Amino acid sequence: MFTLPNYTTPDFSEPFFINAPSVRTMPAPMDGVVPENFYATTIFPEYFKIHNTWQLMRESRMDCVVVIKDDHPAAVEFRNVKKGDAVVVGRHEDGGNGVYVDHFAFNKKQNETDNFSFRTSNSRETAYSRDYDRLYELLEFERDHGYLLWVLGPAVTFDQDSRNAMTKLIENGYVDALFAGNALATHDLESHFFNTALGQDIYSKENKSMGHYHHIETINRARSCETLENLVETYKIEDGIVSACIKNKIPMVLAGSIRDDGPLPSVYADVYQAQDALRVHTRKATTVICLATQLHTIATGNMTPSYQVVDGIIRPVYFYTVDISEFVVNKLKDRGSLSSRSFITNIQDFVVNLQRRLATPKDGHFNK
Structure with missing residues (x-):
């Protein structure tokens, strides 16, 4: 029987996250154009500190910019950005600029194995x-x-x-x-x-x-x-x-x-x-x-x-x-x-x- 893996949310009560600044935004200068030093999305869970609260972006997509709309982060394609949109800027992903990317979401600890092993990736010889x-x-x-x-x-x-x-x-x-x-x-x-x-x-x-x-x-x-x-x-x-x-x-x-x-x-x-x-x-x-x-x-x-x-x-x-x-x-x-x-x-x-x-x-x- 299939069961979904558990996801553990980062502990935002830790002092580092509490003391981290909120995200910084700048207005888009024109339709389809974003400020310098814009932040671009990944495929992983991304959290944004807005008014001292860390929020997960619920609908993501890689290579988008993040626009803060009604105090919530939204992934927006460059072509859909409108002049004046509040675009997140800053390119750190460790929480230091109000953006935290959970790169290791859902990763489980690997079973103990020898450091050297054969056939660790799929190929035409893989048994499926x-x-x-x-x-x-x-x-x-x-x-x-x-x-x-x-x-x-x-x-x-x-x-x-x-x-x-x-x-x-x-x-x-x-x-x-x-x-x-x-x-x-x-x-x-x-x-x-x-x-x-x-x-x-x-x-x-x-x-x-x-x-x-x-x-x-x-x-x-x-x-x-x-x-x-x-x-x-x-x-x-x-x-x-x-x-x-x-x-x-x-x-x-x-x-x-x-x-x-x-x-x-x-x-x-x-x-x-x-x-x-x-x-x-x-x-x-x-x-x-x-x-x-x-x-x-x-x-x-x-x-x-x-x-x-x-x-x-x-x-x-x-x-x-x-x-x-x-x-x-x-x-x-x-x-x-x-x-x-x-x-x-x-x-x-x-x-x-x-x-x-x-x-x-x-x-x-x-x-x-």
Whole structure:
């Protein structure tokens, strides 16, 4: 049975914290511009001393500035700063300038081992049996108590079994929001119409004659219906990821890119609108699972803190990256999201393994 680790709040009754000054702010000189020596956020729990009281920033995101609003700290993207906002300045994180970063939140003491040991990080040679078991337990816990955000690359839809497995995970309550690009939704819908993805049969992997038309034919049908909801209704689509999300009212954030065909209706063409839409969900996410999509994984990781406050309890955010490439799963760590965990495996097999092992709810209801 999965249980959340306990978080111990720093002891702000210690003399150092009592004697520390309150945060210092300066007004933003203009929209989208902040004062010199601004403080930038991390992924860790951050406390700000305001009117002699230490406050946790409840909704964080790395690489933002901190604006004091109504005597509370808020992480704000540079582009969203308004002239006159009270921006926190000073770059110490040890409490000496009214800012304290709890870098070691949720870290447990390691079991005593020899100083030298093999295979201390994940690689293509890693055995993942225990990692899978932990993930099964976590997802069953999160289905009832958390907020599960999935970040999907189109490879999930390139195989019949993984597409079906992802659909069942959505239907069984293991997905609360989905982030992807135009391709994921396009090829999922192409699979419905033609049983192909990029013109290749999703079961036999046989390339179909004129199959290169299939995805753009799919996009054209979708655009003629103006919305994905109308498309599902018009063509009575009962299978696949897009249909499952729509019928189960699971929000999808589809972000466009320069190389997109079409794109589908509801795809965000403006990257900052897509970022704002995604942040609605990273603010709530308690577990994030990213499958075979390097850029979307990095984007999500950079927007997701290492903690959330749920019902007044500070808890960790679990972040998984899954890819066949060691480079891809390690890339996120290079970009600052140090709390990510990785599976180096074929993502079609990964999704099928999850779906086969996770319980199906008995009554179809979840305790969200």
